[in-house]
Amino acid sequence: MFIVKKEIKGKDYYYLRESKREDGKVKAKTLAYLGKTKKEAEEKAKEFKLKTEKKEMVETKIESKEITIDELANFCKRKGFIYPSADIYGGLAGFWDYGPIGAELKNNIKAQWWKHHVHGREDIVGIDGAIITNPKVWEASGHVENFTDIAVVCKKCKNKFKVDESKLKDAVCDKCGGELESKGKFVPMFTTQVGPIEEDSTLAYLRPETAQLIFTNFKLVQDNARLKLPFGIAQIGKAFRNEIAPRNFIFRVRELEQMEIEYFIDPDKKEECPYEIEDIEIKLLSADMQEKNSEPVPMKIKTALKNKIIQLPWHAYWLSSSLNWFKSLGANMENFRIRQHTKDEKSHYSTDTWDLEYKFPFGWKELQGIADRGTYDLSAHQEKSGKSMEIMDDASGKKILPMVVAEPSFGVERAFLVFMNEAYASKGEDNVVLRLNPKIAPIKAAIFPLVKKDKALVQIAKDIYKNLREEWNILYDESGSVGRRYARNDEIGTPFCITVDEDSKKKKDVTIRDRDTEEQKRIKIENLKDTLRKLISGEISFNDLK
Numbered sequence: 001m002f003i004v005k006k007e008i009k010g011k012d013y014y015y016l017r018e019s020k021r022e023d024g025k026v027k028a029k030t031l032a033y034l035g036k037t038k039k040e041a042e043e044k045a046k047e048f049k050l051k052t053e054k055k056e057m058v059e060t061k062i063e064s065k066e067i068t069i070d071e072l073a074n075f076c077k078r079k080g081f082i083y084p085s086a087d088i089y090g091g092l093a094g095f096w097d098y099g100p101i102g103a104e105l106k107n108n109i110k111a112q113w114w115k116h117h118v119h120g121r122e123d124i125v126g127i128d129g130a131i132i133t134n135p136k137v138w139e140a141s142g143h144v145e146n147f148t149d150i151a152v153v154c155k156k157c158k159n160k161f162k163v164d165e166s167k168l169k170d171a172v173c174d175k176c177g178g179e180l181e182s183k184g185k186f187v188p189m190f191t192t193q194v195g196p197i198e199e200d201s202t203l204a205y206l207r208p209e210t211a212q213l214i215f216t217n218f219k220l221v222q223d224n225a226r227l228k229l230p231f232g233i234a235q236i237g238k239a240f241r242n243e244i245a246p247r248n249f250i251f252r253v254r255e256l257e258q259m260e261i262e263y264f265i266d267p268d269k270k271e272e273c274p275y276e277i278e279d280i281e282i283k284l285l286s287a288d289m290q291e292k293n294s295e296p297v298p299m300k301i302k303t304a305l306k307n308k309i310i311q312l313p314w315h316a317y318w319l320s321s322s323l324n325w326f327k328s329l330g331a332n333m334e335n336f337r338i339r340q341h342t343k344d345e346k347s348h349y350s351t352d353t354w355d356l357e358y359k360f361p362f363g364w365k366e367l368q369g370i371a372d373r374g375t376y377d378l379s380a381h382q383e384k385s386g387k388s389m390e391i392m393d394d395a396s397g398k399k400i401l402p403m404v405v406a407e408p409s410f411g412v413e414r415a416f417l418v419f420m421n422e423a424y425a426s427k428g429e430d431n432v433v434l435r436l437n438p439k440i441a442p443i444k445a446a447i448f449p450l451v452k453k454d455k456a457l458v459q460i461a462k463d464i465y466k467n468l469r470e471e472w473n474i475l476y477d478e479s480g481s482v483g484r485r486y487a488r489n490d491e492i493g494t495p496f497c498i499t500v501d502e503d504s505k506k507k508k509d510v511t512i513r514d515r516d517t518e519e520q521k522r523i524k525i526e527n528l529k530d531t532l533r534k535l536i537s538g539e540i541s542f543n544d545l546k
């Protein structure tokens with residue numbers, strides 16, 4: 001970088017320029033205007049250089065890091081996100097406990113989902129159904145009879161897994177290609193006895209999905225919330241599956257939590273989606289492309305709908321809406337793709353089915369399935385219970401049995417994995433920086449007094465802590481060097497660290513540090529809560545602070 005003086009109409013103007021070699025030629029470029037005097041120019045140039053150096057230092061410092069699922073599981077245990085359930089007894093396969101930081105992250109993910117999909121819309125309301133319900137529900141839904149798999153064991157490597165009955169004949173071991181031995185049919189539902197006296201008790205099931213409680217309560221909810229088609233009913237809750245082989249940390253588990261929506265429409269209005277489709281570009285893999293073994297291509301969702309690759313506007317709408325939720329919480333769309341079910345995979349009652357997939361550390365796997373379920377469930381419950389599930393449509397004056405056009409649902413655990421994987425970054429060799437979006441970060445800010453022995457500083461810090469805690473989960477930390485305190489908070493994804501120092505006493509201000517850029521700014525204590533609120537919500541960015 002060098003300063004040049006230009007004379008224009010007898011006056012001096014100073015500029016900062018830089019020469020770079022591009023395509024074998026040296027080219028000079030103006031970087032900044034430096035003013036009209038030499039002294040001013042030198043000062044401004046110095047400032048500019050410092051700024052760019054600092055920026056470059058930061059930019060090379062924190063970078064995304066790919067890790068294996070085992071490394072992620074270890075990290076989660078070490079930092080208090082997730083432990084094997086009852087670890088002191090060696091855990092239990094497929095069951096996990098959430099620690100202090102993980103419980104916060106999980107709650108925040110659920111709260112953001114609810115806010116986006118329930119509170120953020122007029123057409124969706126939420127319920128909270130029972131985990132154990134009348135067993136007739138699972139008879140009507142077909143789970144008791146059809147929700148079966150064949151358990152198999154590999155004769156060579158002893159790996160256990162399940163296969164679909166129709167595919168048993170040609171199936172070989174996933175891991176080694178060995179021959180399989182069938183262990184017979186099993187129903188992957190957990191059973192229990194309801195009622196303490198054995199002869200009076202009833203066999204019941206722990207629900208294998210949350211959807212059925214939405215269907216059984218359909219009429220009551222529609223009536224209570226005065227819903228008009230099209231509308232949705234949402235639920236977040238636990239479900240249980242007696243998986244033969246839980247694996248990949250919290251990806252395939254026996255106790256899971258679902259965030260679910262059943263979205264109902266008039267079956268005669270399948271083509272009419274009144275909502276604007278957010279036009280997101282995403283890697284797309286159609287059934288056709290899979291048949292030809294071709295790679296996914298990036299495509300705008302609206303283009304895919306226009307070209308009839310995605311058949312129903314409602315599916316395009318829900319795919320983009322789900323992607324948009326992940327995007328709004330900082331996920332990189334490069335790691336997502338949508339894949340159409342092939343003829344063999346598709347359920348017989350479905351017009352078209354799409355999976356929203358994510359590039360997990362163990363490969364591309366399903367996050368969410370978008371399919372129309374038809375009137376299958378409501379019809380089944382109508383028949384079994386003898387109670388009508390039809391609703392009155394004011395617009396047409398007809399009674400309608402609505403169909404489910406999509407169930408944009410997925411496991412909280414999988415969303416948890418996505419956000420952890422997206423956030424995981426490293427600084428140098430050993431330091432982890434978890435770049436979680438502030439909206440889902442377990443701790444929103446950490447407050448430090450610079451010197452622990454200075455009572456006045458501690459008092460100011462504690463007052464701030466008390467004030468901010470009224471609204472968010474906040475951490476107070478006075479032990480160790482400030483650098484150590486920053487590092488501890490970077491690892492658990494705390495987006496902002498607030499330091500109270502000597503100047504805070506006189507000037508009534510503090511330093512606020514941004515996790516991702518490590519930049520620091522001074523801010524008045526009286527403005528802190530309001531500023532933090534705007535930073536967390538994304539209304540302003542750290543760069544907007546003066």
Ligand SMILES: [Zn+2]
Nearest residue numbers: 154157173176
């Ligand atoms: Zn094997």
